[in-house]
Amino acid sequence: MVKTPLQSPPRSAVNETVEWRLRQFEEQWKAETQFLSDAGRIINHPAFQAIISLGEPVVPFLLTDLESGPSLWVWALPEITGENPVPEADGGNIRKMTDAWLKWGLEKGLR
Amino acid sequence: MSDRLLAAFPGLRTTSFQITSPPDFAYNCIAWAANDCTEWWWPLDDSRQCFWPVGVERQVTLEAFVLAFQTRGYSVCEDQSLEAGFVKVALFADADRVPTHAARQLPSGRWTSKLGHSEDIGHDLRALEGAIYGSVVLFLKRPA
Numbered sequence: 001m002v003k004t005p006l007q008s009p010p011r012s013a014v015n016e017t018v019e020w021r022l023r024q025f026e027e028q029w030k031a032e033t034q035f036l037s038d039a040g041r042i043i044n045h046p047a048f049q050a051i052i053s054l055g056e057p058v059v060p061f062l063l064t065d066l067e068s069g070p071s072l073w074v075w076a077l078p079e080i081t082g083e084n085p086v087p088e089a090d091g092g093n094i095r096k097m098t099d100a101w102l103k104w105g106l107e108k109g110l111r
Numbered sequence: 112m113s114d115r116l117l118a119a120f121p122g123l124r125t126t127s128f129q130i131t132s133p134p135d136f137a138y139n140c141i142a143w144a145a146n147d148c149t150e151w152w153w154p155l156d157d158s159r160q161c162f163w164p165v166g167v168e169r170q171v172t173l174e175a176f177v178l179a180f181q182t183r184g185y186s187v188c189e190d191q192s193l194e195a196g197f198v199k200v201a202l203f204a205d206a207d208r209v210p211t212h213a214a215r216q217l218p219s220g221r222w223t224s225k226l227g228h229s230e231d232i233g234h235d236l237r238a239l240e241g242a243i244y245g246s247v248v249l250f251l252k253r254p255a
Contacts, residue, residue: 034115035229039153040171
């Protein structure tokens with residue numbers, strides 16, 4: 001799969017919102033990892049790492065996405081927050097991991 | 112939607128294939144090959160991120176993948192031929208023999224694959240060989 005250089009969004013006061021940057025990186029990440037099963041390559045993709053680098057301000061947007069269904073944002077959230085509410089027994093069950101993060105978001109007042 | 116698949120997997124251009132599910136982040140090809148659509152199987156070090164059978168080494172090697180399928184009753188077999196009473200799995204690997212993908216044989220003899228976090232498709236086995244998944248390197252089977 002062709003990997004394009006990380007596309008940093010142009011900097012401007014109008015479009016440089018956290019969500020705008022998230023969606024730019026997300027689009028690139030999805031396109032370039034869509035056929036991969038290797039979780040290491042998916043997580044280490046530069047666009048996924050760029051999303052993690054957006055830090056805590058991106059967390060509410062990731063949680064909103066989780067409300068739509070299972071998402072691999074569950075692999076980014078521990079890196080961003082330094083927390084992990086997923087029980088050991090549910091590791092890899094993306095649906096249950098999503099539920100655990102949604103519950104965590106409610107408890108933190110982020111949803 | 113098909114254009115995306117045809118661009119990624121040139122082998123699909125000259126064979127028939129069917130998209131059999133919408134994209135889904137809940138499971139991957141290894142899980143789907145093992146008949147599990149609830150988990151993402153991969154031997155990532157962090158057991159709270161990905162599922163991997165208990166007791167199997169978390170290494171991205173063919174040996175570890177064979178052991179993972181053995182926990183589900185599979186054993187290595189010779190080829191992709193359709194055998195009555197058995198279900199087969201094909202493991203794909205890159206040029207360094209690093210596992211990349213798995214497909215499961217259907218009763219018709221055709222194959223089904225979950226493509227990363229994208230769709231499930233029905234396909235000819237070799238149609239997915241190429242730049243992304245490498246080639247088929249190993250077969251396993253178990254009683255159906």
